[in-house]
Amino acid sequence: MDSMTKRDYYEVLGISRDAGNDDIRRAYRKLARQYHPDVSSEPDAEARFKEVTEAYEVLNDSERRQMYDRFGHAGVQNGGSGMGGFESGPFGFGIDSLFENLFGGARTARRGPRRGADMRYHMVLEFEEAIFGVEKEIEVTRQAVCSRCNGSRSEPGTQPTRCPVCGGSGEIRRTQSSFLGQFVSVSECERCHGRGNIVLDPCKECRGQGSVRAPRKLEVRVPAGIDEGFHLRLSGEGEAGDPGGPPGDLFIEFSIKPHSVFRRMGQDLHLEMPVNIAQAALGATIEVPTIDGITELRLEPGTQSGDTLRLRGKGVPNLRGGPRGDQIISWSVLVPRNLTEKQKQLLRELGDTLDVPNPDDHEERGFLDKLRDAFGL
Numbered sequence: 384m385d386s387m388t389k390r391d392y393y394e395v396l397g398i399s400r401d402a403g404n405d406d407i408r409r410a411y412r413k414l415a416r417q418y419h420p421d422v423s424s425e426p427d428a429e430a431r432f433k434e435v436t437e438a439y440e441v442l443n444d445s446e447r448r449q450m451y452d453r454f455g456h457a458g459v460q461n462g463g464s465g466m467g468g469f470e471s472g473p474f475g476f477g478i479d480s481l482f483e484n485l486f487g488g489a490r491t492a493r494r495g496p497r498r499g500a501d502m503r504y505h506m507v508l509e510f511e512e513a514i515f516g517v518e519k520e521i522e523v524t525r526q527a528v529c530s531r532c533n534g535s536r537s538e539p540g541t542q543p544t545r546c547p548v549c550g551g552s553g554e555i556r557r558t559q560s561s562f563l564g565q566f567v568s569v570s571e572c573e574r575c576h577g578r579g580n581i582v583l584d585p586c587k588e589c590r591g592q593g594s595v596r597a598p599r600k601l602e603v604r605v606p607a608g609i610d611e612g613f614h615l616r617l618s619g620e621g622e623a624g625d626p627g628g629p630p631g632d633l634f635i636e637f638s639i640k641p642h643s644v645f646r647r648m649g650q651d652l653h654l655e656m657p658v659n660i661a662q663a664a665l666g667a668t669i670e671v672p673t674i675d676g677i678t679e680l681r682l683e684p685g686t687q688s689g690d691t692l693r694l695r696g697k698g699v700p701n702l703r704g705g706p707r708g709d710q711i712i713s714w715s716v717l718v719p720r721n722l723t724e725k726q727k728q729l730l731r732e733l734g735d736t737l738d739v740p741n742p743d744d745h746e747e748r749g750f751l752d753k754l755r756d757a758f759g760l
């Protein structure tokens with residue numbers, strides 16, 4: 384609310400400027416009841432309620448009231464607690480509990496049947512399984528509804544009895560008086576943990592828990608293209624909930640074993656492919672592995688180490704049904720080791736001819752020119 388358009392706090396509360404603290408409280412209590420958004424049918428009830436509460440917070444605090452009297456809204460703009468935020472009421476408790484206090488009502492602490500906990504399962508996949516998908520049977524040990532008592536927690540033939548502490552409501556109410564009215568605090572009954580009943584003759588199978596840990600086999604369909612960091616959610620396959628409550632979910636996380644030659648980067652597969660100097664210099668037809676099998680590729684003459692070639696659509700399928708990624712081949716030109724005498728001789732002869740730069744090879748010439756410039760050769 385802009386301070387220029389803000390209404391005078393005394394006017395908001397409908398009190399005179401010399402009103403005492405009791406007048407302020409009485410006025411606030413009356414207006415709060417009138418504009419509380421849960422009970423008021425007036426369209427601007429919420430805004431009015433905030434206005435009223437803000438006015439009360441300032442005028443009920445003698446220091447801030449003094450500032451307000453001297454400087455108006457500007458005097459209390461940045462002052463202290465509660466202004467504008469409405470996170471807490473005048474007494475430090477939440478505004479919801481303020482309403483409860485004012486109206487003697489209370490939100491219930493009694494809980495419904497609790498949902499079961501979520502579970503995690505770690506699955507290790509072969510490299511190809513992650514790429515093409517796989518079906519796997521897994522065994523998960525989890526809390527399952529006890530088959531002897533069907534989750535009732537009581538021996539078959541017996542019934543739980545009403546909790547003597549809370550009388551079956553599952554909650555304990557404590558009432559205090561304050562100037563605003565009845566202060567009602569509600570907490571979960573400690574005897575029955577909010578259930579409202581207690582088991583006198585617990586089920587022998589689950590010892591009164593209503594559920595037992597039991598292994599269960601599940602068929603999991605891993606989609607093509609799954610990667611580490613993804614998870615699969617199997618709805619309702621987690622721990623059993625309270626009787627009547629839904630089970631939790633099962634989350635499957637993945638580790639993927641490395642491949643002997645491929646490296647996966649997102650949807651692309653990288654392969655470093657060795658070729659010898661003759662193949663690289665003269666060009667050749669090379670058999671190259673892909674994840675789908677061997678394929679033949681033409682290696683261009685003059686290929687250098689680190690040159691790459693992209694095979695479109697030979698990568699990892701898209702989890703969401705888009706096109707497959709690519710395979711990227713990085714050529715690695717190997718310098719031969721352990722040469723025979725004959726090979727050495729051939730290389731020497733080749734080397735003698737390479738000492739004289741080929742005038743047609745502009746790249747080579749360019750580099751030699753740079754060397755001469757740099758070292759004054």
Ligand SMILES: [Zn+2]
Nearest residue numbers: 529532586589
């Ligand atoms: Zn049982």
Ligand SMILES: [Zn+2]
Nearest residue numbers: 546549572575
């Ligand atoms: Zn109880």
